[in-house]
Amino acid sequence: GESVGLHLPTLSVQEGDNSIINCAYSNSASDYFIWYKQESGKGPQFIIDIRSNMDKRQGQRVTVLLNKTVKHLSLQIAATQPGDSAVYFCAEKEGIQGAQKLVFGQGTRLTINP
């Protein structure tokens, strides 16, 4: 399959371990944040989102943490599986209403080693 992101920050973890992917954002007016997963040859797939009035949100095996003070977002994946290998993007949106565009970060390539 084709590669998405040849020069991305990379993270390698052993299967079964937990992984943490970090993202810094710059727009203090951003009110909504999303993590997407992109596998080779596919479009971004929604994982989890969080509003700025929250600092933590949990899904199935994933947790997103938001620190508005330092404008930092992280995605924690528990008990990683081979299928978690992909490029992960954080995205931000300014405001709940109005402008609908998402602004994506550069992405991190996560590799799960067997």
Added chain:
Amino acid sequence: DTGVSQDPRHKITKRGQNVTFRCDPISEHNRLYWYRQTLGQGPEFLTYFQNEAQLEKSRLLSDRFSAERPKGSFSTLEIQRTEQGDSAMYLCASSLPAGLAEVDIQYFGAGTRLSVL
């Protein structure tokens, strides 16, 4: 498959030619978005429709680019007089407004990869 559908998946063209891509959103999603993604980067917003109305356009969308959504369902993105710098993955996403107090989630298609020779 009831996800966002994009056609073609791959397009190779010569510089100066015109190309057109199609996006079929998820049924009943009235918001549709186009993004562009180059290798090593995250997607960049191009434009957004609500029903047939084009409500936002990025400065990335030069006058050689035009997007339409004539009946509020499928959308087309045309690039005229293609340049090598237009080579990228063109992604389409759709969403359904989730209500005044909620943010709608954008669901992406697999994209059309354009190579301009």
